[in-house]
Amino acid sequence: MQPPIIILVRPQMGENIGAAARAMMNFGLKELRLVAPRDGWPNPKAHEMSAHAEHIIEQAKVFETLADALAECQVAFAASARRRDMEIRYYFPETAAQIFVQEDVVSAYVFGPENNGLANEDIALCNGVVTIPTHPDNKSLNIAQSVGVLAYTWFRASQGEQKPLEVGEGVELASQDSLQKLYDYLDGELNVRGFYKTENLRPKMQMNLRALLGRMVITKQEIQTLWGVIATLTRK
Amino acid sequence: MQPPIIILVRPQMGENIGAAARAMMNFGLKELRLVAPRDGWPNPKAHEMSAHAEHIIEQAKVFETLADALAECQVAFAASARRRDMEIRYYFPETAAQIFVQEDVVSAYVFGPENNGLANEDIALCNGVVTIPTHPDNKSLNIAQSVGVLAYTWFRASQGEQKPLEVGEGVELASQDSLQKLYDYLDGELNVRGFYKTENLRPKMQMNLRALLGRMVITKQEIQTLWGVIATLTRK
Numbered sequence A, B: 001m002q003p004p005i006i007i008l009v010r011p012q013m014g015e016n017i018g019a020a021a022r023a024m025m026n027f028g029l030k031e032l033r034l035v036a037p038r039d040g041w042p043n044p045k046a047h048e049m050s051a052h053a054e055h056i057i058e059q060a061k062v063f064e065t066l067a068d069a070l071a072e073c074q075v076a077f078a079a080s081a082r083r084r085d086m087e088i089r090y091y092f093p094e095t096a097a098q099i100f101v102q103e104d105v106v107s108a109y110v111f112g113p114e115n116n117g118l119a120n121e122d123i124a125l126c127n128g129v130v131t132i133p134t135h136p137d138n139k140s141l142n143i144a145q146s147v148g149v150l151a152y153t154w155f156r157a158s159q160g161e162q163k164p165l166e167v168g169e170g171v172e173l174a175s176q177d178s179l180q181k182l183y184d185y186l187d188g189e190l191n192v193r194g195f196y197k198t199e200n201l202r203p204k205m206q207m208n209l210r211a212l213l214g215r216m217v218i219t220k221q222e223i224q225t226l227w228g229v230i231a232t233l234t235r236k
Helices: A014-026 A044-049 A054-058 A093-103 A141-160 A176-192 A201-216 A220-234 B015-026 B043-050 B054-057 B094-104 B143-160 B176-191 B202-215 B220-234
Strands: A005-009 A034-036 A061-063 A075-079 A107-111 A126-132 B005-009 B032-035 B060-062 B074-078 B107-111 B129-131
Touching: A005 A014, A005 A141, A014 A034, A014 A054, A014 A141, A014 B143, A044 A054, A075 A093, A093 A107, A093 A126, A093 A141, A093 B032, A107 A141, A141 B015, A141 B060, A141 B143, A176 A201, A176 A220, A201 A220, B005 B015, B005 B143, B015 B032, B015 B043, B015 B054, B015 B143, B043 B054, B094 B107, B094 B129, B094 B143, B176 B202, B176 B220
Parallel strands: A005 A034, A005 A107, A034 A061, A075 A107, A075 A126, B005 B032, B005 B107, B032 B060, B074 B107, B074 B129
Antiparallel strands: none
8 A cells, every 4th residue: 555645845843843743753754755845955943843754854855846745646635724715625634645546656745934824826736725623712833743644643533443552562352251150259258258248239230340450451361360359368 | 621631750851841841832731840950940942842831831739749749630651561560550551541520520641751661660659550552662751742642542532432523614424415416417418428338337337437437426516516517517
């Protein structure tokens, strides 16, 4: 699957370009394009902030116009929080990402300068606007944060449905019957020690205690640990 | 709905604290807690990077230990990319956010220092680990980016299902019949001008052109514009 290209139009601060590159790398994006960067290119501050993403900075291409930067792209979405007085489609980040993933084309996210964002003329060159939902009082996202959120949503979409998180080796959830055996043992020990004061209360107390154990979503190792805890507590 | 608290444990750079506060504000998070910040507190660099989120920085509370910072929290997830040699549940950002939203409790996301992340002892104080899926080669996210992604996923979950994006006033999608009328008019004009060279090809060409028009997901205003375009092109 081809990851989307990130295009920064007239970016101002090298630090933001570097931070954007770092976020790109975290989510498997590789290609950065710059349209008329304010402080020229290369920019040492971009290098500095890119952490381990220097190669993205070093391979970044510079263009004079957005049209040049978009030349061979097939689907491009402009990142913008503002509603424009123009006819354009607006997309949620997740929807835009799904479109990129589904089409598997040369795709791009386009970001404007830090002070004013993209001009309407820039947006007219794109296939739509992607808007990151924000709190209505604070819509102005840092540019590297915007790159991070869109790169994240693309990465999630590119993985398909909920690929399980890898956990440590040998970590395995316990089965319900092993939990039930543990509970039965505990219940027996509590019983002989007079935990259930009245027969009336017993069923409800048993049910609640069983539910409490079940709530933990417990591993095989933890079941062993709890056997040990109960055995130790009941040792004479 | 109570937004989650952000707890930064032994944060190192003031710039990152400020950038985290800015991201918090974008997504409606309000309360920042710091556990033993390396460079003391207040920190002018945090102020500087917080953009319009100075109030979050000014109201941030400082604690000596994570246990103190977590005192009245009811559910807390530790942000970590690493698998730990300990028994702990791992959650996707979206799952953790859903749990916070569903329970509507005093909740917190906990982040470790920039160099090493959270210690296992810190993680043992939390209800689980939240892991932001990343490219396997580049798991180390900037701390403010991590705060941004988790704050974003919480904000999305707190809004419930896909609340539609507000678009400009008066923007309304066209109905299928108004598109069909436009197409019929275009087809008629093409027909009298000999666009369909052979009767054989006509049905397929018509279908493809109709599909092309339909693909645009078009507004009422755009339908008007296209009527004008066709009329202009056919004017003698």
